[in-house]
Amino acid sequence: MHVALFTDFHPATLGGIQTSVQAQRRGLERLGHRVTVFTAPTPESTEFDRDTVVLSALGGVMVNGFAMVLPTPANNRLIDAAFAERGPIDVVHTQTTYGVAISGLRAARRHGLPVVHTVHSRDDVFIANTSPVPYLSALTMRVLHGRFVSHRAPMPRNDESRAARHAWRTMVAQAQAADSVIVPTRHFAERILAHGLDRPLRVISNGIDDELLDSAPEPTTEPSTGPLRILWCARLSGEKRLLEAVEAVRRVPDCTFDIYGTGDLYEQAQAAIGTNGLRDRVRLHGGVSQAQCLAAMTTHDVLLFPSSGFDTQGMALLEAVAMRLPVVYCDPDLAETVPEGGGVRTSDPSAAAIADSLRELAARPEQLASMRKVLAEHADAARQSRLTEDILAIYTDVTEGPKSAMSQPVPNVPTAPGRLPLLGHSVVALRDGLKFVTSLAEVGPIVRIYLGPRPAYVLTTPELIREVSFGEAGDFHREELREAIQEVIRGASNVLSGKPHELRRRMIAPALRQRRLNEYAVVAADLANDWSNSLRADQRLNLVDEAHRLVLDTISSTLFTAEFGADAKREVRQNIPWLLGQVIQRAALPPPVRRLRVVANRRFTAKSRRLRAEIGAVVAAYRRADRDFHDVLSALVRHRDPETGIQLSDEEIIDELLLMLAAGVGSTASILGWVWHEIMRDPDIAAELRRELADFVGDAPVTPDHVARLPYLRLIVLETLRFWGPWVSTHTADGPVTVGGTTLPDGAMVVFSPYMIHHNPHYYPDPETFDPDRWFPGRVEEIDKKAILPFGVGLRHCPGNNFALMTITLATAALFARWEPVADPGYRVRPSNRDFVAAPSRLPVVLRERP
Numbered sequence: 001m002h003v004a005l006f007t008d009f010h011p012a013t014l015g016g017i018q019t020s021v022q023a024q025r026r027g028l029e030r031l032g033h034r035v036t037v038f039t040a041p042t043p044e045s046t047e048f049d050r051d052t053v054v055l056s057a058l059g060g061v062m063v064n065g066f067a068m069v070l071p072t073p074a075n076n077r078l079i080d081a082a083f084a085e086r087g088p089i090d091v092v093h094t095q096t097t098y099g100v101a102i103s104g105l106r107a108a109r110r111h112g113l114p115v116v117h118t119v120h121s122r123d124d125v126f127i128a129n130t131s132p133v134p135y136l137s138a139l140t141m142r143v144l145h146g147r148f149v150s151h152r153a154p155m156p157r158n159d160e161s162r163a164a165r166h167a168w169r170t171m172v173a174q175a176q177a178a179d180s181v182i183v184p185t186r187h188f189a190e191r192i193l194a195h196g197l198d199r200p201l202r203v204i205s206n207g208i209d210d211e212l213l214d215s216a217p218e219p220t221t222e223p224s225t226g227p228l229r230i231l232w233c234a235r236l237s238g239e240k241r242l243l244e245a246v247e248a249v250r251r252v253p254d255c256t257f258d259i260y261g262t263g264d265l266y267e268q269a270q271a272a273i274g275t276n277g278l279r280d281r282v283r284l285h286g287g288v289s290q291a292q293c294l295a296a297m298t299t300h301d302v303l304l305f306p307s308s309g310f311d312t313q314g315m316a317l318l319e320a321v322a323m324r325l326p327v328v329y330c331d332p333d334l335a336e337t338v339p340e341g342g343g344v345r346t347s348d349p350s351a352a353a354i355a356d357s358l359r360e361l362a363a364r365p366e367q368l369a370s371m372r373k374v375l376a377e378h379a380d381a382a383r384q385s386r387l388t389e390d391i392l393a394i395y396t397d398v399t400e401g402p403k404s405a406m407s408q409p410v411p412n413v414p415t416a417p418g419r420l421p422l423l424g425h426s427v428v429a430l431r432d433g434l435k436f437v438t439s440l441a442e443v444g445p446i447v448r449i450y451l452g453p454r455p456a457y458v459l460t461t462p463e464l465i466r467e468v469s470f471g472e473a474g475d476f477h478r479e480e481l482r483e484a485i486q487e488v489i490r491g492a493s494n495v496l497s498g499k500p501h502e503l504r505r506r507m508i509a510p511a512l513r514q515r516r517l518n519e520y521a522v523v524a525a526d527l528a529n530d531w532s533n534s535l536r537a538d539q540r541l542n543l544v545d546e547a548h549r550l551v552l553d554t555i556s557s558t559l560f561t562a563e564f565g566a567d568a569k570r571e572v573r574q575n576i577p578w579l580l581g582q583v584i585q586r587a588a589l590p591p592p593v594r595r596l597r598v599v600a601n602r603r604f605t606a607k608s609r610r611l612r613a614e615i616g617a618v619v620a621a622y623r624r625a626d627r628d629f630h631d632v633l634s635a636l637v638r639h640r641d642p643e644t645g646i647q648l649s650d651e652e653i654i655d656e657l658l659l660m661l662a663a664g665v666g667s668t669a670s671i672l673g674w675v676w677h678e679i680m681r682d683p684d685i686a687a688e689l690r691r692e693l694a695d696f697v698g699d700a701p702v703t704p705d706h707v708a709r710l711p712y713l714r715l716i717v718l719e720t721l722r723f724w725g726p727w728v729s730t731h732t733a734d735g736p737v738t739v740g741g742t743t744l745p746d747g748a749m750v751v752f753s754p755y756m757i758h759h760n761p762h763y764y765p766d767p768e769t770f771d772p773d774r775w776f777p778g779r780v781e782e783i784d785k786k787a788i789l790p791f792g793v794g795l796r797h798c799p800g801n802n803f804a805l806m807t808i809t810l811a812t813a814a815l816f817a818r819w820e821p822v823a824d825p826g827y828r829v830r831p832s833n834r835d836f837v838a839a840p841s842r843l844p845v846v847l848r849e850r851p
Contacts, residue, residue: 001395002034004089004113006104008096009066010042011052014262014287015235016315017120020184020206021095027207027388036086038079040067040100053082055100069099071106071148079107089113091395097123097174102148105177114398114412116391117178119192120206122239124160124167125310129238130264138166145170149177155196156762168195175199179398179412180444182391187333188312189442194762198461198740200414200444202394205337206313207384208322209290216294219324219372224301227281228255228362230328231300233293233319236263239310241330241349243272248306248354250276254362257304260296262287290319297323301368302361305329308349313337318382326371328357341374412742413457415448416440424450433727433833437753441760446742449751456730456749457739462763462786464740465752469794474737476750481730484586488579488608489662492655494796497734503641505799507648508656511635512799517806519630520558521704524807527554528814529701535819535847543821543843547673547811548665554807555664559657560618560633562625571614575607579662612654619650619657633657660800667726668804670839674724675717675812677840678770680823685772686816688712690850693817702814707806710813715772717808721790723770726836727755729792754789755838763787821845 005025009018025035037052055075057067069075083089092108093116094101101117108115124138131137142151151173160168172195175181180200183189189203230249234240242265249257259269259282266284273282288296293316297303303320308330311317317337320327327343330353335345344361346353361367380386398412416439418428428436429449440447440458447458459465467473475498482495489495493504510516531550535541560568582604619633628634636653640646648656679686692712733748744750759767763784764774773779791798798804815821824844831838 001028001090001392001399002036002086002088003028003395004036004038004083004092004104004107006038006092006094006096006100008040008069008098008100010039010054011037013042013066014289016206016313017095019208019290019315020120023207023209023384024388024391026209026211027384028392030210030385031388031392033392036082036089038082038100038104040069042067053078055079055103069103071099071103075103076107076110079103080110083107083111090399091116093118093395094174094178095120097145097171101174102145105174106148114180115178116180116182116394116398117175118182118184119171119175119188119312120184121312122188122310123171124164126239127163127167128161129310134161134163135166138163138170142166142170145173149173153196156194158194171195172197180394180414182394184313185333185336186442187336193442198445200397200412200446201442202390202414202444203442204387204390204394205382206315206318207387208315208318208382210383210385212291212294213322213383216291216323217298219298224365224368228252228302228358228365229300230255230257230302230304230358231296231325232257232259232261232304233296233316234261234305234307234314236261236265236269238265239307241306241308242269244349244351244354245304245306246272246276246278246282247351248304248358249282250278251351251355252358252362255281255358257282258285258296258300259283260285260288260293294319294323297325300325301365302358303327304354304358305334306346306349306354307331307334309333321375322379322382324372324375324379326361326368326375328354328361330354339374339378342371342378413446413448414444415450416443416458419450424452424454426451429728430833434755434831434838437727437756438759440753441756441762445740451749454749456751457744459739459750459752460756460760461740462757462784462789465757465789466786466793467739468731468737468750468752469792469796471795473739475734476731476737477734478730479732487605488611489655489658491652492659493799494659501795503644504652504656506643507639507641507646507652508636508799510639511632512803514802516630516632516635517802518704520632520803521707521806521810523557523561524554524810525702525704525706525814527557528810531811532702532814532818537847537849539847541821541845541847543676543845544669544673544840547676547843548669550811551664551669551672551807552661554811555661555668558631558803559660560622561629561631562618562622568614568618571611575611579604579607579611611658615654615657616650619653623650632660663798663800664804664807666839667837668807670837671717671720671724671804672808672811673840673843675720675808676815676821677823677829677843678720678723679716679812679816680821680843680845682770685716685770686820689716689816690820693813697813697817702810702817704806704810706813707809710809712772713809713812715775717805717812718775719770719772722758722764722788724831724838725754725758725790726792727753727833727838728836729753729796754792757787757789760787816850818850820848820850822848 007021009015011018011022028035035051039054041054041057055069055078057069061068092104092113094104095118105115127137128134151169153176155169155172175197176199178199182202182204183192184206186203189201232245236242246269249255270284273279297320303316303325305314305317305327317327317334327338329338329343330346330349344357346357397414416425419425420427441460445461445464447460448455449458477497478495493501493508496504622633622637636648636656679689689712692710696709697706729752731750733744733746735746737744757763761767791801822845827844830841832841
């Protein structure tokens, strides 16, 4: 592979980006790939390098000591000539945000090449700390950048200065123009995503060249017997906070401080050292090579890295870890780079706090030995050889080339981490599906996962979900789901597609119209009251079991009320929960693996046949009776489609009844359990609900009218639907489909997760806080309606949503109007993802009479 690498900082200069770029280049070359570097001129470059192309800079214009390059016609011709002479080029990799990187981006577009962009640094903080007029500098940079790169994409509002917003606009625009984006840390990934980036994003740490590490002196293992030896290896500029470091050292007499680096603060640092009489303890060594810096780390006790709010990672931190040198740092985000126990984070960024940490280490140097031991376990983590394959994988993703017939990878779509041979991501999805799906949002707008050897494409934005759900992306089917569950549900509306799906939705609609819901509400209210009245004070219950039992009773009693349905109801209550648990597992496992579960498959088939036979007998009895029992089955049996004149067959009705039971037991009962859990978990929510129930229900039974008369309970239910919404939904492309500009092949599995959207801070502020008030008038308007997905959207929007809300509301009102369930303080409730909606593991409680 031939990579054209564009950077505004010449590799011969000193700095974290430069050393990272050099390590990437050498790592690729060692694996046999070719790299051509395009960069700005610099006086430091005195040796000829045939694989480095130096662009022309603006004469006499320097920014922070570096030459300024613009994408001029002359530079464009130079790049095009180099491409022609050295080509073919496979991928362009830009590493900065300025003129050279812009030139690389434009060259890639001229030549039809994919672009990977690495975002290294926080330009917003750099400008704030180095410019006398930050706003003007940021605005000028944005205007200049915008002449060559589009800035039209909207950017979310964040709590930041106008100067910072302009800087972020430039950074995001450069990244947005790429096909795939790399950032070195997760905390920086979160920041750039919060500023509107929706390109495929991967977190890949910067690295250190293996050859440099192998030739570096062996780190010291001897404890220090004299003053604490402190080291600085970084640029001498405001955002790095050198003067604060000098002041901290001044406050700690029992230490020395060696400063390696150059920059704008050199003279100020020199003056501070002289003014404070520190020349015997603090030494300025100037700029040194990376090899010299690594060598210096072997003779010191601690690296001081006081940067706060600026560094996305910091090469000196990676180098210190590699050389087993303990670190004193200030920024909590940098804990992602410094292994736990391998350094000390100051209590705050002040010079006083830094001095406190240094003083503690000087007084107790034995702490350093344990830190070095921790760092030794991570010393090889930043070796470039460990990281180059990840970068190559991105290059492979974005370039057109031969593809495996089995996996059919799609360009520009990143693959989620954690893939296992044969099983892919199936194991992690079953083990902790909620954590897995929420982790995908930061990877990119479309993320490839593997269910066994087969890829699936996860949509992580509501806009993409709507493209699929409203049919804008193309046609989809659900044959995989049908195949996984065909023994129990063969052709219900949830697995049909196209015209059959539209017709089936019309055929079941009469059973769920408001007039019918009003009839079902009477049954649901009576069952809820009877259930609540059957409970006893001081009774110990598992409310998960109670939720399933009550929802099963409610749904089965509204599906078929005639007496001859008693046997079918019994069969439903015994087998539906187990069958549903198997459905989600069967849907997640690839067919070859699923077929290996011989015993479970036989049991699944036997229970499915018995259940379908019992319900089929009831359907036949309803047909013979030919009357309206004011239930769901009556509506399904008696309805004739006005457009086609057809009626549902017995098998089709069985499918729809089983689907309704599955949705009720699997989803409605789970949400009901979570509603109860969240009420018990928050005393303020419970108290407010009891006040509402006292006002509107009192000692009377719950009635259907209460569904619309309990506004705070409705807010609780809405927030529960957000917090515990469905975690997975799947579709399969019926022919090539185009989602968000990315074309997926025929047969591609497309997955989305309402749970993931509902827990993304981009759409819901503080999403991990259960907050019913977010749905209150005055605040609910702040929520983007496209991000409200508990019942799906578009062609497959759940038709039973109003029935579910009614059931949950009446059951909750009946419980809390009469009882105060007290949760077992020793039990931790955990979500179980054995269904499309996660279920609470258990809810052990003791009942107390309502206060």
